[in-house]
Amino acid sequence: MIELKDLSYVRLGTADLATAETFATGVLGLEVRERRRDALYLRSDQRAHSLCYFEGAPEEQIIGFEVENTAALDAAAAALEALRHKVRRGSAAEAQARYVSEFINFRDPTGNQIELVTRPQLSARRHFPSRDAGITGFNHVGLNSTDPVRDEVFWTQVCNARVSDRIGDIPLMRINAIHHTLALVQAAQPGIQHINHQVAEVDDVMRSYYFLREHNVPIVFGPGRHPTSGARFLYFKGPDGVVFEYSCGVGEIADEATHRPRQFTREPLSFCMWGATPGGLIPGV
Ligand SMILES: CC(C)c1ccc(C(=O)O)c(O)c1O
Numbered sequence: 001m002i003e004l005k006d007l008s009y010v011r012l013g014t015a016d017l018a019t020a021e022t023f024a025t026g027v028l029g030l031e032v033r034e035r036r037r038d039a040l041y042l043r044s045d046q047r048a049h050s051l052c053y054f055e056g057a058p059e060e061q062i063i064g065f066e067v068e069n070t071a072a073l074d075a076a077a078a079a080l081e082a083l084r085h086k087v088r089r090g091s092a093a094e095a096q097a098r099y100v101s102e103f104i105n106f107r108d109p110t111g112n113q114i115e116l117v118t119r120p121q122l123s124a125r126r127h128f129p130s131r132d133a134g135i136t137g138f139n140h141v142g143l144n145s146t147d148p149v150r151d152e153v154f155w156t157q158v159c160n161a162r163v164s165d166r167i168g169d170i171p172l173m174r175i176n177a178i179h180h181t182l183a184l185v186q187a188a189q190p191g192i193q194h195i196n197h198q199v200a201e202v203d204d205v206m207r208s209y210y211f212l213r214e215h216n217v218p219i220v221f222g223p224g225r226h227p228t229s230g231a232r233f234l235y236f237k238g239p240d241g242v243v244f245e246y247s248c249g250v251g252e253i254a255d256e257a258t259h260r261p262r263q264f265t266r267e268p269l270s271f272c273m274w275g276a277t278p279g280g281l282i283p284g285v
Pocket residue numbers: 142167170172183185194196226227228229230231245247250271278281282
């Protein structure tokens with residue numbers, strides 16, 4: 001079993017680093033940690049970085065998860081190879097470009113690029129946002145899946161994810177006490193479905209709603225409230241069509257031993273109990 005400890009980063013390829021920086025700082029509200037010739041590193045919390053835009057094709061999207069140590073990384077590589085996943089070990093230069101000690105790269109059954117890392121760096125310097133969006137941290141990602149039922153088996157049986165709730169066949173899965181770190185959403189091709197940052201309070205969600213509208217940022221879904229995690233949310237579009245979510249109040253699973261996943265119907269109210277429609281985010285709902 002591959003024990004995922006935490007979400008470390010998202011890496012997004014882009015042909016236009018300048019536009020990505022304008023969005024990440026002026027709209028999303030992240031802090032620039034470092035600019036390199038071919039990459040932009042952004043912080044949202046105690047992590048040294050949680051989002052990296054790099055010069056590349058927008059289809060190049062990678063999610064990094066922390067594992068315990070080198071032994072766990074080696075065991076994960078062996079387990080994945082035994083299941084016929086192609087595993088690539090990152091070079092020292094690539095690890096340095098991710099602020100980690102070591103990592104492996106592989107694809108999940110849909111073809112999403114996943115990295116497992118050891119010792120992702122934190123920074124003691126307080127996160128200093130570029131815009132007062134109220135961000136308190138990088139929280140979860142939605143991942144495209146060509147077969148959510150198959151991929152749920154991968155994430156829960158090969159890895160240690162646990163299903164907190166399902167909406168139709170969309171599993172919201174946790175790897176620690178937080179309600180979910182990963183969601184799988186049906187799609188025709190691999191890719192990151194959305195990237196979530198937590199904000200401090202509902203006032204931040206609503207302030208950003210008006211801010212984004214004023215700055216002509218496409219709102220994709222919300223403002224609304226998820227009946228699953230209880231979070232108040234807002235989804236909007238960034239460069240290369242990548243969807244970002246602000247939310248506040250994502251719940252925690254109180255008792256790991258006794259929690260049973262709840263099954264919600266696949267209908268708009270299961271995505272937003274206030275009545276916002278998720279059509280832009282979940283086609284066909
Ligand atoms: C995958 C979708 C749209 C989703 C559903 C529920 C929650 C939640 O309970 O917080 C999300 O964060 C989502 O992104």
